[in-house]
Amino acid sequence: MSTPFYVSPQQAMADRAEYARKGIARGRSLVVLQYADGIVFVGENPSRALHKFSEIYDRIGFAAAGKYNEYENLRIGGVRYADLRGYTYDRGDVTARGLANVYAQTLGTIFSSAAEKPYEVELVVAEVGETPEGDQIYRLPHDGSIVDEHGSVAVGGNAEQISSYLDQRHRDGMTLSEALKLAVQALSRDTNGSEREIPAERLEVAVLDRTRPQKRKFKRITGRQLARLLQGDDGDASKDATGVDGPADAADAGDTEEK
Amino acid sequence: MDFLAQHKPELLPGNRQLPPTQGAIEAPHGTTIVAVTFEGGVVLAGDRRATMGNVIAQRDIEKVFPADEYSAVGIAGTAGIAVEMVKLFQLELEHFEKVEGTQLSLEGKANRLSTMIRSNLGLAMQGLAVVPLFAGYDLDRDKGRIFSYDVTGGRSEEHGFAATGSGSVFARGSMKKLYREDLGEEEATTLVVQALYDAADDDSATGGPDVARRIYPIVTVITEDGFRRLTDEETSEIARSVLQRRLEQPDGPRAALL
Numbered sequence: 001m002s003t004p005f006y007v008s009p010q011q012a013m014a015d016r017a018e019y020a021r022k023g024i025a026r027g028r029s030l031v032v033l034q035y036a037d038g039i040v041f042v043g044e045n046p047s048r049a050l051h052k053f054s055e056i057y058d059r060i061g062f063a064a065a066g067k068y069n070e071y072e073n074l075r076i077g078g079v080r081y082a083d084l085r086g087y088t089y090d091r092g093d094v095t096a097r098g099l100a101n102v103y104a105q106t107l108g109t110i111f112s113s114a115a116e117k118p119y120e121v122e123l124v125v126a127e128v129g130e131t132p133e134g135d136q137i138y139r140l141p142h143d144g145s146i147v148d149e150h151g152s153v154a155v156g157g158n159a160e161q162i163s164s165y166l167d168q169r170h171r172d173g174m175t176l177s178e179a180l181k182l183a184v185q186a187l188s189r190d191t192n193g194s195e196r197e198i199p200a201e202r203l204e205v206a207v208l209d210r211t212r213p214q215k216r217k218f219k220r221i222t223g224r225q226l227a228r229l230l231q232g233d234d235g236d237a238s239k240d241a242t243g244v245d246g247p248a249d250a251a252d253a254g255d256t257e258e259k
Numbered sequence: 260m261d262f263l264a265q266h267k268p269e270l271l272p273g274n275r276q277l278p279p280t281q282g283a284i285e286a287p288h289g290t291t292i293v294a295v296t297f298e299g300g301v302v303l304a305g306d307r308r309a310t311m312g313n314v315i316a317q318r319d320i321e322k323v324f325p326a327d328e329y330s331a332v333g334i335a336g337t338a339g340i341a342v343e344m345v346k347l348f349q350l351e352l353e354h355f356e357k358v359e360g361t362q363l364s365l366e367g368k369a370n371r372l373s374t375m376i377r378s379n380l381g382l383a384m385q386g387l388a389v390v391p392l393f394a395g396y397d398l399d400r401d402k403g404r405i406f407s408y409d410v411t412g413g414r415s416e417e418h419g420f421a422a423t424g425s426g427s428v429f430a431r432g433s434m435k436k437l438y439r440e441d442l443g444e445e446e447a448t449t450l451v452v453q454a455l456y457d458a459a460d461d462d463s464a465t466g467g468p469d470v471a472r473r474i475y476p477i478v479t480v481i482t483e484d485g486f487r488r489l490t491d492e493e494t495s496e497i498a499r500s501v502l503q504r505r506l507e508q509p510d511g512p513r514a515a516l517l
Binding site for chain 2 (some may be wrong): 054056076079
């Protein structure tokens with residue numbers, strides 16, 4: 001019988017972390033920013049079917065970079081957790097903090113279990129509050145730690161560079177249009193410092209908008225509305241149903257809109 | 260748990276035999292729920308009374324709920340069980356939508372509700388029946404649709420109008436005479452209030468508009484733009500105008516003889 005080589009625990013963990021980080025770095029980056037009326041998610045995503053951002057619950061959104069099948073698994077787990085919580089107790093009892101803790105436990109367990117390969121994902125869980133002070137953003141790296149973020153956060157391949165760019169320029173109380181433009185500027189900077197253009201069709205944008213009259217605050221922004229926001233005309237997202245995709249996000253009740 | 264499930268399944272909480280009851284169980288009951296389709300959508304409305312035997316258990320109960328953005332459920336039968344069923348139904352629709360990234364078809368929603376009613380058959384046999392009315396806007400066909408159910412979960416699509424609950428017989432008679440195919444949204448909302456008034460007129464378990472307490476029927480409209488519940492001001496205005504006309508003509512509008 002062959003004896004396995006001795007590998008020190010430190011070395012084993014470092015190797016696993018290295019593996020996960022490399023996997024995440026291959027994926028495209030995404031950013032999550034606070035703005036005056038909520039939280040905006042922006043990422044480059046050529047696919048229309050596979051979303052990087054999604055709704056977890058009334059006020060909670062989810063963003064992920066890395067391997068699709070792994071974060072999709074976590075996303076569905078999160079939806080299940082939130083729905084069950086809300087059904088058993090009350091809708092108000094579902095919080096981003098609780099959800100982030102569950103994700104941290106899951107990721108941590110998988111990361112340190114020798115039987116499984118570590119997940120190559122980095123998550124962001126965000127909850128929009130009644131006021132900007134109530135907003136919560138949590139970043140969850142591959143190893144199961146939780147980082148409480150404020151203002152702006154970037155995850156994915158080029159995260160460090162993007163977040164330092166954002167830290168310098170992001171301020172509280174930005175309009176949606178300003179925040180969106182800043183996010184796109186940050187995303188279009190390459191590792192070598194050069195800039196490239198990201199067309200609107202390749203952007204995936206979603207918001208948690210506290211001014212939305214419905215209890216479900218998550219909404220995707222696509223099509224004409226996205227183009228208008230990128231041009232700088234700050235259309236009121238909650239009053240605008242054009243170009244909205246997904247039934248959850250469909251026309252706000254009582255809204256009239258030219259078709 | 261698994262061992263128990265294999266050897267003595269009747270001991271598990273969900274599988275226990277219900278004790279035999281003497282007569283019907285006394286629990287709050289509904290109701291009259293009515294639905295009418297119009298061009299561009301569907302209206303679902305319900306009265307506000309819950310009764311327990313001969314007693315009025317609640318005057319301002321709400322029996323019409325949004326199921327999701329494009330559909331609504333009105334409940335008749337045992338209030339407690341029905342409200343719980345609706346809660347679970349709402350949860351299932353929302354859960355599906357979030358996990359799959361797309362909404363269930365209206366048929367799919369109607370079928371799901373059918374299964375839920377059927378699973379309540381045991382309790383229904385004990386007198387705790389739930390018989391909802393389901394209405395929604397079908398985005399694929401661009402029209403409002405109504406589904407009615409029986410206690411075994413049997414589902415049938417209704418064309419034009421439908422009613423459920425203890426006052427449904429009277430409401431249906433009323434709607435039969437008032438319904439036209441070219442109704443607009445405003446006419447449809449008036450029609451349901453008329454039908455509920457007629458139901459309350461002849462059925463003791465259905466409440467009419469309560470002017471003194473300002474309790475009026477719940478009227479909801481579902482169109483292409485989604486679910487909307489009429490505000491208290493809007494419903495009180497409709498109910499008051501209906502009431503005003505009934506002061507002169509207590510039996511409501513007359514249909515032509517031929």
